[in-house]
Amino acid sequence: MTDRTPMAERQLMAWFLRRSPASGARRVLPFSAAIGSETGLVRKQNEDRAAIARGRDADGRVFVVAAVADGIGGMQDGHVCASTGLASLFTSLLYQAQRGVPAELWLEIALYAANESVFRDYRSNGGTTLSVLLLLEGGGGYWASVGDSRIYAMDDVLVQLSKDDTIAGQLGKARAGSEQSKLLQYIGIGGSLEVSIHAVEEAQQGMALLTTDGVHFLESANGLLELVVRHAGDFGSCVRRLIELSRWCGGPDNASAVAIPFSSEGLVDDAPLSSSCLDVWDAFGEIRILDLVEVPSARREPFHSEDRSSNPLGAPEGPPPESAESEASNASTSGVVKAKKKSRAKAKAKTKTEGKVPQVQIQFSDKEG
Template identity: 35%
Template sequence: MWSHVKISAGRNEGATVNQELSRRLQFFLERGVSGRSTQSAPGLAIGSLRGPVREDNQDRAAVAYMVSKSGAAALVGVVCDGMGGMAEGGVAATLATSEFLAALVSNLDNLSPPVISVAVRNANDAVYRQLGGNGGTTLTALVALGTGHSWAVHVGDSRLYSVDDTDGLVLLTRDDTIEGVVKGSQADEDSLDSRLLQFIGIGDSIDPHIFPVEGQVRKRFLLTSDGAHSLGRKILEGIFRNTRGAVDAVRRLTYIADATNVADNATAVALSMADFSPVPQFHSGSTLMVWSPSGALEIWLQGGGADSTDSPIKRVASGHPAPKREKSSKPKPRAGSKRNVREKVKDFKEKPKSQRPQLSIKFGGDGSSSDD
């Protein structure tokens, strides 16, 4: 199923590019949610499992490759785990992922820790405005620039790992939980503490962790929701020790999570910068490509580019309704559900240009599989 839009420069009363990007991403992420699905491309894989316990999947994950009009490029992997113990966790995770990515695209030529921090705060503000502090999500991401600079971004208890032949599996983030803060690096990775100290949607007290990550080309990276890393360190290490490709690792992880009846949604993103094939820039504007567990999306931003916040969006063909907000329903209680603690509560190389469509959305395309 395909949809097409045109984004052109100029002034109008229509939505800004940033707002339209967020809406399109929200629709894309909500449309493909299923029981179990994986999507892959060279150097990346993304998979998600609802699991046998939960009635719905409140995890959202994406890999985005973005190129600006000037040629600046970034590869971004992000996992958001909606908080099952609060209202509309899936809504919070979808909104946070979309707002975070849209903000990065809009500031791609100037990506740096302060800009990334603003993107996180934008996501936090959007979730807080919509849910009023009664819903939230984690957000963990890896932002890798074509210049070789990379940063980890972290709020909550989703995780980012690095994997290489020398050090094996290394946990790069620290859970924003009571145990994670009290014990720090001495905290047991296999001991999951549901008492979150902060999350996306908490309000003004948000304090995202953003720090540099070295060796992006020689390492592989894994982002997980807590349902995935609840399998334990030994299993995660075994999966990556016996697989070389990102897609094999993600598929094995989701299959094992399913077979062992994990009590939560389980989502994983695997990235290998050395194996990633950058997408050519086909025109004078900006390009955004996004992979979710069940689909792939491509957007062209023409004319003024992603940072032209007054550029209108003209929809030229679309058979899809506007994204609908999930119906509010009280999720089933589950073991280890997150609780709000209010007190502290590759060098990307450009390839030859050729003509391509301006935007396309493909669900269940090449490289994907799903089982509802």
């Protein structure tokens, strides 16, 4: 991350890195979606990030984006890479929507922006998977996946839409050895990234399910994944059961899932009124960002945010476990809050000379997770 990183991206990254419980699942009531994430029994920390965001484009049309990111084990700072990738993705999508860019280009631009953000900080020594689904008011949308996190469609049967970026995945193998399971590409790899964008079919109905490999390893257990999804009853129960089942099966990896309907119905209810606003939910809380707005002089208005974290559905009571990483993340967020006046003054001074540097005011609540 550099001084030129958009402040909205910095803010979202800090929020994704805040201290949180080891496990959480919650419903996103405005459109019947659900998000869950679980550290598991083997990993020391959760390097997954899963979230849903909603905003409006320049024409007032509502869009919703769901995404999961899995920081790559064995490389540097997987949790930071996942947070960076997701924050960059959402920020770029908002900017494209604000500027009137055709919706079919949003995901491609945003995924390359996420790749650049992670690569800039880690030079291919850190990375993350990223699977994302974009839904548009009035129907339709687009999806894409980089790495081996997955996107499924559940209607009559559970179908994997995405193809893993592994040798096994490209060959259509359900099971493979360690060599064939290595990632061929990921967010943060640099200039060799190739992104493929797919349109949501007009007739697509039912549930979209986005998972990290801590969840979809259940697919190898004689159809267990489909069985759980089919009989869950609702999206909230589906997500909660998937991450709990992952833990019951040994919790070998971080497990995260997002369940959301393909239908655009319900997307508009309680949606932001302005294209400058973005609502973001994860398994542990929610935040609203009032982002940058173009003005004729090329200067931008300040943006504000409010952290509306709440006790997530199924989250354990009591304080979350402490760790050096979580303390550092929390301290970083606290530092941003304390320095908001100074940052705003510096941004204002730069705006006078450069014309494109945002003024920022950030406000987090005291409640964590």
